[in-house]
Amino acid sequence: MSRQELLSPEGLRVDGRRANELRRILCRASVLNTADGSAYYEQGNTKVLVAVYGPREPRFRGPVQHDLATINVEFNVAPFSTSERRKRSKGDKRLLEVASFVRQAFEGAIQRSVYPRSQIDIYLHLLQHDGGTLETCINAATLALIDAGISMDDYVCACTAGFIDEVPVLDLNAVEESSIETPDLTVAILPRNGNIALLQMESRLHSDKLEDVMDLAVEGCKHIHRKLDEAVLAAASDLAQKLNR
């Protein structure tokens, strides 16, 4: 892997961004006809397709809760998602971990008591990988859940931030993420009240720096919120057009 400087003294990152810049975000809701809700979400070169089914009758009786909906998240990585083709087994712990993080993030946001004894399935499919898997999955799932018309308190917007050469850095790509020195913090917030839905970091970061890194990530989340909002509006107006025709 490249050992190049991740943040040049001139303040530029490997892909030409500055420290506080997000990658390009492209997203669209309602991309699949078969699913109850779906979305395609692209952040830089990380591309995710999500399908949401439900609320529906649970397939298995086991996890049913009599007063709440259960959320089931499955996360798959396409073998062609990286430059080297690689198949992953379904039991891959890293995949299960991402799925469980997504589930945790949404358990607080979805109004589960509205759908007792039912199940909401979120199928995430990573088509291309370039860092920030968890943030893109959460953002894409938000869009798809809204598309499916599931009651939620708010959007759940996620963003990563890292810390390179004493500078907080927003939205890490794969090269930046794979460097061991870079702490990699993922924050998911409910943008309206600023509540934190998920906060995840596996590496070490000095506690003095955490505040700055989190501030930056939250800023990123707010920006993503606007992007998602636009996508929802676009999908809604699209639907309105179809209805009016």
Add this chain to the structure above:
Amino acid sequence: MHATRGQGTSAAPTLGQRTESVTFRRSKRQGLARSVAERYTREDIPCGLHGCSVCTLNAELQRKGVPQLSGRISQVLVPDASVVSRFIGLLEQADGLKNMVFCQTIVEALDRRNRTRTIRNVRRIANDPTRSSVVFANEVFAQTRASEGGEKQLPSAERDMRAVLRAARWYRFHLDALARQQVQVVLLTLKVCVLVFFQRVCGLLSAMASDLLPHLGRLPPNFADAHAIDYSVVDGTGSQEGVEVWQLADFIETFHPSLLEHFRSVESATRDGDMDITAQSPEEYAQGRLRAKAQGSYAAYYSPGDIEAGLRSGTLVRGKIRLHPVSSFRPETQGVVERGGDVPDIIITGRAALNRACIGDIVVVKLLAEMKGPQADAMEGADAESEEDEDEVRVVEQTDAGEETPLETATRSVTGVVVGVAERRWRPYVATLQIDEAGGMQHLAVPVDASVPKIRIHYMDVSAINDRYFVVAIDGWTADSVYPQGHFVRALGPVGSLDAEIDTILVERQIAVSQAALGFSEASMREMPIDTSGRQWRPSAEEISSRRDLRSTLIFSIDPIGSQDIDDAVSMRRTKDGYELGVHIADVTQFIAPGSATDSEALARGTTVYLADRRFNMIPEVLSERVCSLRGGRDRYAVSVVWKLDEEYHIKDVWFGRSVICSACEMSYEQAQALLDGKVGVEGLESTKEDALRTGVVELTRAMRVLRERRRAAGALELASTEVKFGFESGTQRISELAPKRSLEIHRVIEEAMVFANTAVARRVHQTLPSAALLRRHRSPTAERFERLAQAVRTRGFEIDSSSNAALAASLQTIAQASADKEPQLEFLAKAMATLAMQEAEYFATGDCASSAEFVHYGLAQEYYTHFTSPIRRYADIIVHRQLLAALENPADAGAEEMSLSRQWVSKAAGQLNERSRQSKLAQREATELFQSRYVAQKTADGQSLVADGVVAEVRTNGLIVYVPRFGLRGPVRLRDTAGQIRLPLSALTGSARDIDRFVDGCSDFAAETSSLSMRLPMNAPVFHLGSPVLRFAVFDRVKVALRVLETRRRRAPVFLTLVSRGAVGAAEAKAYRSTLAPLDRTLRVSAAGRQKVENSKDSSSARSDDATVLRPSQSDTADPANRERDFYAVLDKFRAMSILETKCDVQKL
């Protein structure tokens, strides 16, 4: 939780266009993989020109301390990729070159070639404020980004050149916009063709013909071809503005003539190299790297079918491999597959030939040619030290314990390559981390065992395992990977901490996964009898009735002070017609049922492990220290061997069987020796028992002296070992005392009694169980193995006859007698070398041998031998106990169904026990080394020097191995470093420990032979007190050495030695310079005559003249005056003080 945060940094993206760049990446599975990266182009890239009115970001960068192009400049230099990559040395060192613009394009091109160092140099120039140079991010700048000819186009040299041109042109444009037309923009290149092409494109040829024509005069002969090629990559969008293009050579010549010489030297130094990255496209480069890597990896293994066929036809051989690690005299790792018998060993040299085989693996080898004679390096021996990659010095030492058979013993050998691995013998390895500044999650673990390859591991948190020992396991080793892939298991502790070091030894020797794991399971504790202070264990009356009651006999035990696990006791008394000798061994099998949890645990452990300050028991403490232990005054079960001997100590009758005894006294060796020496009122013994005990000890000693003499006449060897004793300060881990164990006569008495019992039991067991008896044998070594010993003792005028054990014993005896008073260490060293030459004794099942001739124990000179006397600490003895008891119960039944009597089981157990005892022996040795090293570290902690007398034990190619008797340790003295430089410490000449880190310059003629090593001192050295400019060291020479430890982050800190002075000189040299010293010698002697009898000194001088080695190391002034004047060194010391200044001082004048 609320995230109410203030307005931090704004995340508003001000991105321009998004593009993608494509690069090649080496990939494990597919060779080359294309990888795509995003790239955002933007408008806010600053020019870096100080005081630029357009680029506002300049000021911000300046605040951050990023240097800028000077505002008052006449030239902006834009070097291209070829200049930067090939002449970076010039660019960095030549301070005159200022105001350079390094394009990002070049930095990225360098990164693609892994030229990290060149990038660092570029950055260093750009960070130096005096150079006023910048790195220009042209690749992400919308105005300078060169088109790629489609998004997925790969970067190429042409494209990069175009990008640099565009950057240069942009600077021209920018400077014009700033109304600074007078500033020249100079593109520096090495390529004439590029230059011409650029001029054509820009239409400059006509405009600047007059300026440039002189430079065009040097077109290469094949200009036309190159010309044509370069036209194909013409960038049509050329600016008409004037960027001056110069060849670097001409530029230097014109503007910086003072740098011309520097330029030429860099040019000639880099002519053939592949420094210039534009010579090869990135793809070619990546493929080249891939090929290089493929060559570096391994051949595929043969298919199972091929291996099967090959083994059957004899072209392939299967065997267990041993590895000898790389050292400075052995450039490549070497593997040896022993085939046993007369068939020569197979030598496998080099990483490729070893083909991923690890130490101990069962490999399949294809034979290559047979080699004539020994290996080229055969007689040189291993290095005292060898350099490792990270400047760490490792000490490779082959010393006692014959497990490392020296390679030179193979007189003829066959080479081979590994074509398959039948069975992996991977185990968990203790390793430390190789520090890799690049970071990442992939690391290399460096095993403590030098013969194990480095292991790739994946670990997140480097700082958690840095400078720590940790356990790694190997998962696999694919043909395309240089190192095996493994995983981190667990951390042991920081390097240097005592517990971590002990854990390391335990794991490496496969004794346990940690010290904590050496407790016993609940299941085995449940099987234990109860013996607490409140409820003492007593033999049951029923059991006593079934045993022979020997409680009335006077039985005593002799063990080291403080022993808890007493497994043997003896009795000796006169009878009417002779003697009755008894050896009583703790009856462990009474308490451990075959197949019980305790039994299987004991078998797995094999032996109790004693490590200097701690002990790891084979059976639970309640047995080993209480119920089985033959404590004084307690009734205990035993298995006894009782002989009836006649007056001449010949055996008349022998009885084996279970008994119950009551030991009268548990004595220490010291107490027993005191009794033997006739001391009255021995400390710690009850005076009432003293007389009875004394009689017993004396009678026993008398008998054993006779038996021992008989055994010695049969050819038994007395071998030496370096056992040392540590004393610890109570409560701390500090070592208060370190000394070799003293050997008393009583030690040998007890040893003899045990040999006598073991032999008797071995005969008895074999008689009833001809095929399943567990015996112990010691095979006779081959004569070649004694070659080194023979050569060494020859320097002292002795010969070694190794034709049989009796002959060898006689040779050693001669040496011992002849040198006892002159060189007491000679005997020890000769015996130690003999031990090294021998094979290890081993357990075996009698059924595995063709005839009883193979049972012979070479060292003890016994036809039958086994281990019977220590069932508390060796599992073999437990098996033998069971076999003996079964044999006694049912003498006829040889084919019992009991497990411990079946040949297969015994044979398997014997293998396991051999391995365990070997590992435990090694662990003990390592622990001894560990504590010795800690002791030396402790003594030298505050910069003090620790100087001791030593004897040269071995000569190696780059130094000596010196044995220091005071501490019972051996250590390397290095006289030549890995580069071949002779490193003679000044202290070797001055005799002062202060000079151990200074070296004598200009030594020459370094010559190492098998048993001596010499070097010529420089002419100006203060040498005349040595008599000769040639300094010579031979085996058994006395030296003084300073002991120090080598601190490493990797492994146990080894002790190393530095010469402080030579204690003695070779006989020939001594003779040569004695004449010069004689007058002085006489003067001093006469002056001393007043205090000393003249005859006395004459005697001593005549004795001395026989052999110079009698000379003793210098004593201080406080020494006994009687010795003082005999002491040659006192004279030399005085002499030396003067001689340092005056090298040509005339001795006579003094």
